[in-house]
Amino acid sequence: MGETKPSDTFRFAGFSLDLRRTVLRDGSGGEVALRPKSFDVLRHLVTNAGRLVTREELLATVWPGVFVADESVTGCVAEIRRVLNDDGRMLRTLPKRGYLLEVEVTQEADSARQAMTTGSSPSLDRPVGSEAVAQPLAPPTRASLVVLPFANLSGGPEQDYFADGITEELTTALSRVRWFFVIARNSAFTYKGRAVDVRQVGRELGVHYVIEGSVRRAGGRIRIIAQLTETETGHHVWADRFEGTLEDIFALQDQVVEAVAGAIEPSLEAAEIGRTASKPTESLDAYDLFLRGLSRAYRLTRQDSDAAHALFCQAVEIDPSFALAKAYSVGHRVNRKAQGWSGPEEWAEGTEWARELLDPHQADPGVLRLAAIAIVHLGKDHEASVEAAEWALARNSGSAQVLLSCAWVYVFACQPDKALPLFERAIRLSPHDPAMAFMLSGVALAHFVAGDLEAACHWAERVVRMRPVWLPGRRALIGALMLLGREEEAREAAAAMKSLVPPDCSLEDVIPPFRDKGIRDRYIAALRAAGVPG
Structure with missing residues (x-):
């Protein structure tokens, strides 16, 4: 292929790669943040679309004459997939061979657009009979929303976990309100760190509203700013600021939830939100450890898994009645066991904790769904597991995480006819997870x-x-x-x-x-x- 002119722009999958300005833009023209090396990797993949690119070729092109670990390529590819909202079907990894970008690419050089390399256009598989997750999604009839990751304004990336925790708490609380269709946390977090057009988010996730905000934590004070935007028009429906002390964090969360609910659905009764809101622990130290553990649990490495396990256990040690920390601890042990990263002593304690959480009067479906999957995977108790899953579904069948855990329970119970519809609904609620x-x-x-x-x-x-x-x-x-x-x-x-x-x-x-x-x-x-x- 000939040398690319500095003014060339490559268009693919709704994005444009401007080589002269070294920027990636989305369909609305907004700039998408991408690290320089990740941009260089994407440039090489785009200009070689439809062809297998080996890891060695990427290393020689992007890091010429410099020795770097393979993880450098892996990290860049992961970032590219994140910003492109790709689940691995567009940018494919071919084990021990390299990478293949399967998209149709067109090239603009100055004012002349010419056809370039054309990879085979990927056929979009339909997950379990639902709409393909890469296609625009039609919003449901009821009020639908996504809580985008709140920005951390606390002065350092080490405080990201706290802003992420606020986002997750609000997502969980709003998903309990039966009038709402709430996109799951994991799909929402694919937009973290990106400048987004709410109208594009609405099309991609199939929602009527987007909630954005920021968290500033300074000393013992905290400020939460939130705004609600209608995705079809981009109209700001509501915005407010909430301030208080760290001791008031749970009350602040409840205030934001009530305000958002009131802006979307004026007929909602405040009592419904108050009934579903709950304070997970009286100990702020335990809560802080829980959020730190949560930030590590979503990463699939042995080091992060060990750290998350230790942090959850520390939170429970400080407050043994902190049910949510105990539930995430036992749920995380399921993944650790499946990966071969734990042993019988850890499983036995997890089984014991899961049994403590199995209570038909437990109000939090997030606790029940994790206890349900843990009691069967760690303790092989299918009967108790299915019963707990049914309790969780009865309390909140609008949560992707509840649906996902309960679907796994039915897989273990060898009831695929019950599992597959739950997986389908979970994917619809979290289409870019x-x-x-x-x-x-x-x-x-x-x-x-x-x-x-x-x-x-x-x-x-x-x-x-x-x-x-x-x-x-x-x-x-x-x-x-x-x-x-x-x-x-x-x-x-x-x-x-x-x-x-x-x-x-x-x-x-x-x-x-x-x-x-x-x-x-x-x-x-x-x-x-x-x-x-x-």
Whole structure:
């Protein structure tokens, strides 16, 4: 390919890459923040769209003559996917080979636009029968909204976790109000750090309203500023400022929730919001530790997982009645067990804590949904798990996280007919979720349990492309391939997985606790026949 002129602009997937100004713009013309090296990686991928680009080629192009770790490329690719709202279908990772940007690209040089490289346009798979997540989504009939990540104005990135915690608390509180359709936290956080056009957000997420705001924490004081915008017109419906002491943080959150609800739906009764709002703990130290743990729990590395586990435990140690911290601790232990990062002592304590949280009078569905998935994965108690899932769904079936956890419970109970509709609804509520791989690995296993191995293989392949380090996705793919008779592919996939598996990991411990022993035995046998360690 010839040398690119400085004035060239490349257009793809609703974005434009301006090489002369070195900026990436979205469909509305707004500038999208991107680190310089990530921009250089994207430039090389765009100018080579439709062609496999090896990791070595990227290193030589973007970091010529400099030795850098492979993680530098991985980090840039992750940032590119985040800003493009890509779940791994547009920018594909081909294990041990490189990267492939599958989009149609057009090039503008000065005033002349000419066709350039054309990759095969990706067919958008429809997740479990729903609209494809990459397509614009029509808002539901009831009031729908997303709480975008609140900006941290506290003077340092180390305080991001606090602003993120406020955002998550507001999302959770608003999702409990049955009049609202609330986009899940994880999809909302794909917009973090970006200058966004609320009209574009409305189209991408299918919502009527966007809530934006900021948090400033100084000493013992806190200020929350929030505004509500209508996505169709960009009209500001409401804005307000809330100030108080850190001791009043929960009251401040409740005030913001009430104000937003009142602006959207004047007929809402304040008593409904007051009934659903709850103060998670009297200890601000425990709450701070909980938020710090939450900020690490969403990252899928052993180091972050260990840190999150320790922080959750410290929060519970300070306040043993802090149910939400205890629930997130046991829920996080499920992921740790599935990755082979924990042992029997941790599972036994998690089972004990989960049993303490299993209460039909528990008002918080977020506590119940985590207890439900923990009691079956850590303690193999299917009956208690399904019962707790039903309690959680009865309290809030409009939360993507509740739907996701309960869908997993039904997978473990070998009831795929109940699991798949819940996964579908969770994906609709969180269509751009960075944790989409967790959802789709559940979809894959639901199809596996149902006996549809082709579908299981299809969804598991997507999971491995999205999150190669998520071992349940790799196991689902290997098991489905092996039972389909594609033994060579299964063994290749097992060999590619070996470096990710801890040396003391046992298959008997880490595979899903399927209620049907026949399904469980067949799954283990397939994995072992393919050469999966453990």
